[in-house]
Amino acid sequence: MYRTKSQDSLNDDSTSAQEAKQLADELSELSHQQSEALQAATYLGMTKEQADEYEKRAGRISELCKLLGRFKAVEGPD
Secondary structure (H helix, E strand, O other), rough: OOOOOOOHHHHOOOOOHHHHHHHHHHHHHOOOOHHHHHHHHHHHHHOOHHHHHHHHHHHHHHHHHHHHHHHHHHHHOO
């Protein structure tokens, strides 16, 4: 469900902007899912399975933030 990207692919100039967009889109979607899960948990609680999925998403969000940070470091300011 969650994909990973290699650092080498982030350094490829021909795909780096597209790669960053894909990572940012995935980050946005996962963040939205996290928000919905927290809102639902406020009223309904969270099952063990839902909590596990929440933790998986949180881990992937952290990974995406690191990857996007490296992309910015490689690309530098405009």
